[in-house]
Amino acid sequence: VPSLDDLADCFSGRLLTAAEDMAPFLTDWRDLWRGSALAVVQPDSADDVASVVRWCAARGIAIVPQGGNTGMSGGATPEPGANAIILSLARMNRIRTIDGIDNVIVVDAGCILHTVQQAAEDAGRFFPLSLGAEGSCTIGGNLATNAGGTGVLRYGSARDLCLGMEVVTAQGLLWDGLRRLRKDSSGYDLRDLFIGSEGTLGIITGAVMRLYPSPAARATALVAVPSIEAALELFDAVRNRLDTALTAFEFLSENCLSLVLDHRPDLRRPIQQPSPWYLLVELSDLQTADGIRDVLESLLATAFEQDLIVDAAIAETVAQARDFWAIREGIAEAQGRVGKTIKHDIAVPVSRVPAFLSEADAAIGARWPDVRFVTFGHLGDGNIHYNFSPPDGGDQQAFLAQQQPINQVVHDIVVRHGGTISAEHGLGQLRNREIARYKSPIEIELMRQVKQALDPQGLMNPGKLLP
Amino acid sequence: VPSLDDLADCFSGRLLTAAEDMAPFLTDWRDLWRGSALAVVQPDSADDVASVVRWCAARGIAIVPQGGNTGMSGGATPEPGANAIILSLARMNRIRTIDGIDNVIVVDAGCILHTVQQAAEDAGRFFPLSLGAEGSCTIGGNLATNAGGTGVLRYGSARDLCLGMEVVTAQGLLWDGLRRLRKDSSGYDLRDLFIGSEGTLGIITGAVMRLYPSPAARATALVAVPSIEAALELFDAVRNRLDTALTAFEFLSENCLSLVLDHRPDLRRPIQQPSPWYLLVELSDLQTADGIRDVLESLLATAFEQDLIVDAAIAETVAQARDFWAIREGIAEAQGRVGKTIKHDIAVPVSRVPAFLSEADAAIGARWPDVRFVTFGHLGDGNIHYNFSPPDGGDQQAFLAQQQPINQVVHDIVVRHGGTISAEHGLGQLRNREIARYKSPIEIELMRQVKQALDPQGLMNPGKLLP
Numbered sequence: 028v029p030s031l032d033d034l035a036d037c038f039s040g041r042l043l044t045a046a047e048d049m050a051p052f053l054t055d056w057r058d059l060w061r062g063s064a065l066a067v068v069q070p071d072s073a074d075d076v077a078s079v080v081r082w083c084a085a086r087g088i089a090i091v092p093q094g095g096n097t098g099m100s101g102g103a104t105p106e107p108g109a110n111a112i113i114l115s116l117a118r119m120n121r122i123r124t125i126d127g128i129d130n131v132i133v134v135d136a137g138c139i140l141h142t143v144q145q146a147a148e149d150a151g152r153f154f155p156l157s158l159g160a161e162g163s164c165t166i167g168g169n170l171a172t173n174a175g176g177t178g179v180l181r182y183g184s185a186r187d188l189c190l191g192m193e194v195v196t197a198q199g200l201l202w203d204g205l206r207r208l209r210k211d212s213s214g215y216d217l218r219d220l221f222i223g224s225e226g227t228l229g230i231i232t233g234a235v236m237r238l239y240p241s242p243a244a245r246a247t248a249l250v251a252v253p254s255i256e257a258a259l260e261l262f263d264a265v266r267n268r269l270d271t272a273l274t275a276f277e278f279l280s281e282n283c284l285s286l287v288l289d290h291r292p293d294l295r296r297p298i299q300q301p302s303p304w305y306l307l308v309e310l311s312d313l314q315t316a317d318g319i320r321d322v323l324e325s326l327l328a329t330a331f332e333q334d335l336i337v338d339a340a341i342a343e344t345v346a347q348a349r350d351f352w353a354i355r356e357g358i359a360e361a362q363g364r365v366g367k368t369i370k371h372d373i374a375v376p377v378s379r380v381p382a383f384l385s386e387a388d389a390a391i392g393a394r395w396p397d398v399r400f401v402t403f404g405h406l407g408d409g410n411i412h413y414n415f416s417p418p419d420g421g422d423q424q425a426f427l428a429q430q431q432p433i434n435q436v437v438h439d440i441v442v443r444h445g446g447t448i449s450a451e452h453g454l455g456q457l458r459n460r461e462i463a464r465y466k467s468p469i470e471i472e473l474m475r476q477v478k479q480a481l482d483p484q485g486l487m488n489p490g491k492l493l494p
Numbered sequence: 495v496p497s498l499d500d501l502a503d504c505f506s507g508r509l510l511t512a513a514e515d516m517a518p519f520l521t522d523w524r525d526l527w528r529g530s531a532l533a534v535v536q537p538d539s540a541d542d543v544a545s546v547v548r549w550c551a552a553r554g555i556a557i558v559p560q561g562g563n564t565g566m567s568g569g570a571t572p573e574p575g576a577n578a579i580i581l582s583l584a585r586m587n588r589i590r591t592i593d594g595i596d597n598v599i600v601v602d603a604g605c606i607l608h609t610v611q612q613a614a615e616d617a618g619r620f621f622p623l624s625l626g627a628e629g630s631c632t633i634g635g636n637l638a639t640n641a642g643g644t645g646v647l648r649y650g651s652a653r654d655l656c657l658g659m660e661v662v663t664a665q666g667l668l669w670d671g672l673r674r675l676r677k678d679s680s681g682y683d684l685r686d687l688f689i690g691s692e693g694t695l696g697i698i699t700g701a702v703m704r705l706y707p708s709p710a711a712r713a714t715a716l717v718a719v720p721s722i723e724a725a726l727e728l729f730d731a732v733r734n735r736l737d738t739a740l741t742a743f744e745f746l747s748e749n750c751l752s753l754v755l756d757h758r759p760d761l762r763r764p765i766q767q768p769s770p771w772y773l774l775v776e777l778s779d780l781q782t783a784d785g786i787r788d789v790l791e792s793l794l795a796t797a798f799e800q801d802l803i804v805d806a807a808i809a810e811t812v813a814q815a816r817d818f819w820a821i822r823e824g825i826a827e828a829q830g831r832v833g834k835t836i837k838h839d840i841a842v843p844v845s846r847v848p849a850f851l852s853e854a855d856a857a858i859g860a861r862w863p864d865v866r867f868v869t870f871g872h873l874g875d876g877n878i879h880y881n882f883s884p885p886d887g888g889d890q891q892a893f894l895a896q897q898q899p900i901n902q903v904v905h906d907i908v909v910r911h912g913g914t915i916s917a918e919h920g921l922g923q924l925r926n927r928e929i930a931r932y933k934s935p936i937e938i939e940l941m942r943q944v945k946q947a948l949d950p951q952g953l954m955n956p957g958k959l960l961p
Contacts, residue, residue: 127730128726128844129845173679200936203934208913208917209650209841209877210876210917211640211914211917212651212914212916212920213914214690215941215945216686216687216690217940219686219687220682220683223679223681239737240734240737263595267618267707267780270706271738374676374677375675376593376598376675377676378593378595378596407676409675409677445674447673447677447678449678449680450675450677450679451679452679454681465680466680466681469667470669470684473663476947476948477682477684478682480946481940481944493681
């Protein structure tokens with residue numbers, strides 16, 4: 028065990044070694060993984076990060092970067108028995124600059140996502156990255172996993188929102204790539220290489236993120252559709268008529284709706300007649316509210332005439348729109364209350380959603396006839412939350428024991444339809460071995476070559492992302 | 495000299511070795527660079543490309559990929575005396591698939607850009623990449639240089655339009671990364687690594703490109719502004735009110751306007767009173783023409799009251815809008831007619847355009863008091879065509895001899911303002927040595943590590959991009 032004395036001198040009060048101090052950093056928030064570390068170090072600046080990395084590199088000690096520790100794939104939890112330092116970016120939480128002309132915000136990697144959203148709003152702008160953990164996840168983690176969320180249909184993923192970044196390399200050198208350019212064609216795209224690399228190539232310490240004009244008005248509807256095919260036809264029509272004014276096109280099954288209503292007596296069924304599928308459609312407009320609501324009404328009237336929809340409720344008030352969203356966003360919690368869950372973080376090409384669902388539903392139904400389907404997601408970007416709950420009164424542990432075979436059946440079908448087994452959570456230590464089944468040996472080899480080139484000692488977040 | 499016999503057997507009729515056959519491939523279209531090659535090979539498929547690469551790799555022969563040979567930086571021209579094969583992708587020009595639901599077009603790398611635009615239009619969609627060479631440049635070249643053009647403000651560069659790609663690696667292996675996913679977080683972003691790598695890491699053989707709904711209507715105005723500062727203030731107001739409906743915000747100086755009018759008697763001065771700067775503002779709408787024109791009128795009326803603009807002409811007809819664009823697009827040709835030109839392919843953050851111009855104008859004016867400024871560009875994305883012509887009756891060769899020192903003065907100021915010396919043309923062999931002056935040693939070293947990892951033999955387009 029190397030002596031931590033010189034590190035403790037430099038990071039006095041910012042180096043945790045006591046078991047009780049380290050404990051929250053050694054497990055993920057769901058307590059699915061646990062690891063060990065020599066210490067947790069809490070740098071205040073990119074230069075601090077660089078000295079930690081150099082210290083570790085000189086001693087062959089691994090580094091596990093950690094932001095808000097809200098990851099779903101164990102990417103920020105060290106391996107058990109690891110000879111590792113956890114590098115927490117939580118203290119690096121300054122908004123460095125905000126510029127309304129360039130429409131950018133420059134932030135430390137440890138900034139909480141919600142803080143960034145708020146800073147943008149205070150400056151009269153909109154930062155569109157939005158996801159469940161936004162109150163505690165950090166921009167650095169969002170970039171390291173290429174996070175998605177609800178704004179992807181209109182604004183893209185974390186990758187699409189990043190113009191430049193600052194990174195400490197595996198050698199402990201600081202690369203200042205904090206550009207705010209809309210056009211640049213001057214060499215390899217290192218920025219996008221670090222985005223989504225889950226801390227395995229270097230440590231993101233700062234970023235230039237894009238801002239957008241704030242929408243002035245939104246119009247929201249909950250729509251009952253007879254089938255996923257009809258939903259997709261409606262999506263195609265709306266998207267091609269409205270382009271960027273269409274800001275959400277979510278879907279959920281009747282199963283999901285009743286699950287939420289069972290657990291949320293404060294919410295009412297917006298459409299009385301049950302339907303196999305519902306859509307949550309949202310339009311946004313920079314101008315006035317009336318225009319966009321009229322457009323939504325007319326779209327839905329046409330869709331009704333074409334038998335694409337069976338009924339629709341347009342939110343009359345902001346509170347009603349919030350209730351529609353509460354249904355959509357209440358599914359995960361409602362599902363959690365009825366027992367254990369088996370989840371997938373998958374995406375397929377939008378056109379393949381119906382084929383994927385019919386094939387996967389049949390395959391799962393044939394082998395596990397009792398599981399309950401809890402299917403919902405972002406139809407507009409092909410990201411499906413293809414989840415399962417145990418049968419009523421069923422054995423929870425027996426159900427959970429099926430997780431791995433269910434994952435494999437689902438993922439085999441996903442990949443056959445040109446999809447991905449990780450849409451927005453990253454591979455971490457959850458799916459890093461599995462990926463070898465789904466990516467070609469050539470792609471795995473290219474990834475290994477990049478890893479070997481930038482981190483030849485293999486000290487950056489070992490055991491994550493790569494098989 | 496290795497024997498080409500076995501290659502000739504495989505590529506019968508598609509292997510050029512006679513000097514007169516090879517000549518057009520050995521120089522760029524402006525005849526600024528000339529190189530040499532053992533042969534030009536014309537594969538029909540990605541598998542063909544892979545076998546050429548393997549053949550070259552086994553013999554230590556370099557490979558120079560070439561698309562439409564329309565590059566501005568010599569990236570597709572081999573080095574003089576090179577032991578190289580030119581790999582022309584021109585025969586690989588199939589549209590593989592087009593899908594209106596996924597809104598993608600899957601193409602061979604050798605597809606002409608205009609062919610892709612046309613195929614999208616035939617399918618009722620819009621492919622927004624648009625640039626001067628679109629009649630002969632190829633998608634593969636557009637991706638290899640991360641091409642920009644006039645659609646960047648709204649739709650982004652070639653990088654932003656690409657969802658997936660197919661690449662032959664330096665080892666001659668075929669990587670099928672032809673994904674059409676909006677969300678994917680499953681490993682390193684190899685796609686973006688190959689985009690902009692100018693053929694130095696592998697050869698792009700196919701790509702999945704994004705399509706968009708076709709705008710139904712456009713409104714176009716030529717606007718006289720008193721200063722660049724006022725132009726920027728107007729840009730900020732319009733962009734924040736209209737977001738994606740603002741599809742062009744170009745600027746040009748009075749110098750540019752008179753230059754074009756001198757050489758184009760068919761065009762008339764749209765605004766009688768001369769002004770230091772003009773803007774070409776275009777709004778697009780998916781709905782009707784009336785709405786968008788009213789919006790433009792009201793915006794300009796407000797801007798007039800705020801003294802941001804001195805006059806404006808709104809195009810009454812499609813022909814008039816075309817004439818406005820003809821002025822903007824006629825500058826390069828008009829400048830060519832008055833003599834030699836010194837050009838730059840630069841971009842700065844949008845907010846820095848006024849500061850850059852005032853500093854650079856002063857620096858150039860002080861040292862070269864006689865040169866004529868021909869300044870125009872895409873104000874909305876910070877990409878400035880900062881060009882010079884010789885003084886009236888001045889010595890052309892003496893003027894051209896100042897190219898290198900003028901470049902350096904301009905580029906030093908560009909980089910001090912956080913800009914790039916290549917916005918959309920790539921580094922090629924024009925700016926690959928110069929980049930060492932402007933990028934940090936750490937960034938150059940990261941680029942070298944990537945190059946060494948993916949192309950350890952150094953056979954992929956040597957002498958390009960890297961210093």
